[in-house]
Amino acid sequence: MEVKPKASRHLFLIRHGQYVVGPTDEERFLTPLGREQAKLTGQRLKELGFDYNLVLRSTMTRATETAMIIQDVLGETKTKSCDLIREGAPIKPEPPVSHWKPEVYQFYQDGARIEAAFRKYFHRADATQEYDTYEVIVCHANVIRYCVCRALQLPPEAWLRISLHNGSITWLEIKPSGNVVLRGLGDVGHMPRNKMSTS
């Protein structure tokens, strides 16, 4: 007997808040503005009113901090940390940009890891899933942009044609058919203009 999926998976991809540019990951923590952005984003997620099943977060400091602030607002939620969704260089961007030129080995190393993250987290619901699920994934601009291109089956090298504000919300729905719908990308309408930043 064939069993078909019947529920949707909703993924809310959140870019971390603004952070201090330090030499190591531990020293790259959120600025006061970054903490405020995380709080505003948590409040928006709460206001959207979904029953969030999971907050998945990158193990990098700025993502962990952002996720913890969001969880403070949402109340008790299941949490998971994951190294696969740490920031990196997913694939050489097309067109190339002059201000960002990682070494080839970075694409080689990060690319497979971020693709592994995509395959792990971006899939339709299991056939046993009865109701729609709502997951929050707190991670990084490059990871989100690459995964959105992949999920929509667009050329992934287009990822750098997208810019994401700190604390922005990208809402993807994966339907039972496997079709993917992008319901919003880089949404920051919940932040006043003077709280918006991209770096």
Added chain:
Amino acid sequence: MEVKPKASRHLFLIRHGQYVVGPTDEERFLTPLGREQAKLTGQRLKELGFDYNLVLRSTMTRATETAMIIQDVLGETKTKSCDLIREGAPIKPEPPVSHWKPEVYQFYQDGARIEAAFRKYFHRADATQEYDTYEVIVCHANVIRYCVCRALQLPPEAWLRISLHNGSITWLEIKPSGNVVLRGLGDVGHMPRNKMSTS
């Protein structure tokens, strides 16, 4: 002497508010919620604080109404109406969807018109343009989705993988180089959950 463009064009693509499903365009006017959405979107555009150079609007009733409400909030702005950005069937969507199947002649007629709109409005700044410009384009979900794919040089038949809320703001920047940056798509963070709708 070669003269190079030096300013960016920012396009804010707005989907009209919710409307009454009537038999003719004139009878498809905004619902009370649709008018409220338009007002919230106008307030958000105002709060973003840009000096808007133009409000371009589709000649369809729901877009005209939405634009007029936005202009009421923004104060005096230059206005233009255009038939090219009326709603239509831009190109056969891939993957196909079961709930929307226009006749082939519709794609044939609307496709060229919407492509003409794209070529008319989506281009880099003229070399004589000294400062960045900010234009608001109030039109329709299909037109916006198709033009976003085209502007990002993505396969245009992917347009139906995107869903846009009524009154949502899609922010595209066209750089002097001709490179395009999508700074947000379908943003409705300025609307409380109970004011959000897609049809």
